[in-house]
Amino acid sequence: MSLRSRLALVAVTVLAATPLTAEAHRQWITPSATVLSGDDPWVTFDAAISNDLFYPDHFPMQLENVVVTLPDGSVGAIENGATGKYRSVFDLHLTQPGTYRIASVNDGAFASYQQNGEQKRWRGKKDEIGTAIPADATDVKLTEAQGRVEVFVTRGAPTETALAATGKGLELVPVTHPNDLFAGEAATFKLLLDGQPAKGVEVAYVPGAARYRNESSEAKTTTGEDGAFTITWPSAGLFWIEAAVEGLPSAAIENAQRRAMYVAVFEVLNP
Amino acid sequence: MRIAIPALGLIAATPAAAANLTVTVDIPKLDVAEYHKPYVAIWVEKPDGAVAANLAVWYDTRLKEKEGEKWLKDIRQWWRRVGRELTFPVDGVSGPTRAPGVQTLDYAAGAAPLGDLAPGVYTLVVEAAREVGGRELVKIDFTWPAAAKAEAKGASELGAVTLEVK
Numbered sequence: 001m002s003l004r005s006r007l008a009l010v011a012v013t014v015l016a017a018t019p020l021t022a023e024a025h026r027q028w029i030t031p032s033a034t035v036l037s038g039d040d041p042w043v044t045f046d047a048a049i050s051n052d053l054f055y056p057d058h059f060p061m062q063l064e065n066v067v068v069t070l071p072d073g074s075v076g077a078i079e080n081g082a083t084g085k086y087r088s089v090f091d092l093h094l095t096q097p098g099t100y101r102i103a104s105v106n107d108g109a110f111a112s113y114q115q116n117g118e119q120k121r122w123r124g125k126k127d128e129i130g131t132a133i134p135a136d137a138t139d140v141k142l143t144e145a146q147g148r149v150e151v152f153v154t155r156g157a158p159t160e161t162a163l164a165a166t167g168k169g170l171e172l173v174p175v176t177h178p179n180d181l182f183a184g185e186a187a188t189f190k191l192l193l194d195g196q197p198a199k200g201v202e203v204a205y206v207p208g209a210a211r212y213r214n215e216s217s218e219a220k221t222t223t224g225e226d227g228a229f230t231i232t233w234p235s236a237g238l239f240w241i242e243a244a245v246e247g248l249p250s251a252a253i254e255n256a257q258r259r260a261m262y263v264a265v266f267e268v269l270n271p
Numbered sequence: 272m273r274i275a276i277p278a279l280g281l282i283a284a285t286p287a288a289a290a291n292l293t294v295t296v297d298i299p300k301l302d303v304a305e306y307h308k309p310y311v312a313i314w315v316e317k318p319d320g321a322v323a324a325n326l327a328v329w330y331d332t333r334l335k336e337k338e339g340e341k342w343l344k345d346i347r348q349w350w351r352r353v354g355r356e357l358t359f360p361v362d363g364v365s366g367p368t369r370a371p372g373v374q375t376l377d378y379a380a381g382a383a384p385l386g387d388l389a390p391g392v393y394t395l396v397v398e399a400a401r402e403v404g405g406r407e408l409v410k411i412d413f414t415w416p417a418a419a420k421a422e423a424k425g426a427s428e429l430g431a432v433t434l435e436v437k
């Protein structure tokens with residue numbers, strides 16, 4: 001294989017690892033536990049982009065963009081991070097009582113264009129996009145891509161300080177606490193876009209353990225005027241929740257559209 | 272309290288001085304490869320699930336570094352209802368795990384940990400969770416302070432549970 005084609009392959013692989021559309025592979029961070037007791041608990045996480053939930057079968061999630069919000073609202077740190085062939089792993093030491101938010105936050109840019117009759121793609125930081133597109137490019141499509149992939153864990157009683165919205169992109173705020181979910185019970189959350197209620201947004205939810213059943217079991221609901229949506233959990237287990245808003249005007253990049261995506265992994269327990 | 276009882280229409284079954292709750296819990300002897308005595312929690316809840324009295328939690332209180340508290344969340348429903356709000360150990364409530372056999376517990380009204388229950392309908396809940404084992408909840412409904420005897424049986428992690436109000 002020539003160096004040139006190897007480079008091309010790498011570029012394609014990186015693109016696949018950071019999907020830009022809802023139809024792409026699923027991103028997730030799964031916790032070893034979400035409800036913890038004792039004075040010194042740890043949680044270990046897997047982070048990947050996969051087809052089936054929650055089996056690492058495609059690409060590891062990169063850990064550079066993982067942000068931990070501690071129960072007191074300050075920024076924490078992951079430990080023992082490592083990236084393997086199909087998944088990344090990391091640990092979190094729960095040194096404070098309360099609820100932690102672990103999020104992989106992406107705020108980047110994407111471009112596709114034609115050059116010399118070839119379709120090309122570029123992905124990078126928003127402030128690089130001005131110099132990334134060649135002068136002779138045609139059919140240029142620019143996208144501002146915001147993404148947030150989250151999971152929550154709680155030591156002791158649930159708290160909400162770490163769940164406060166940042167006001168950027170698509171986010172979820174609790175009505176029901178995300179670490180107080182039980183099979184057969186209804187849970188309500190609100191989606192916010194830039195801190196404002198995101199109404200009429202489709203929310204998909206899919207249970208894990210996909211390998212051991214035939215149905216995809218994906219279900220959908222839509223947010224109301226106040227951005228709220230409600231899910232009655234059909235069973236215990238891990239659930240993958242996904243919502244996206246596309247085709248928004250971008251304030252950050254000229255002539256670009258904005259796409260905002262939100263993913264969470266929730267653990268539902270048996271009552 | 273005595274004045275309130277006739278108002279609630281509980282006259283027939285209510286002796287004037289009902290004030291004690293006796294609970295027995297049979298911890299079954301299990302033939303398994305690796306046996307650990309179960310973590311058990313006993314509490315009284317209102318019809319809406321709110322905890323009226325947190326009576327007992329048995330866990331590995333003697334492990335170093337409070338290691339036993341790490342597993343309290345496995346008594347899952349108790350942890351949700353009351354455990355997660357507490358600091359351990361809880362006086363008069365926390366205790367070491369108990370061996371298989373029938374355990375008898377007496378609680379007096381007005382004294383911790385039962386305290387003063389308002390007259391009404393309640394559920395006694397016993398939840399057991401065993402290391403490398405299963406988990407089970409046994410519930411008995413009762414009307415306080417009407418004299419009553421009731422029994423319920425677990426199928427796996429708990430044997431017979433009885434309740435007597437007198």
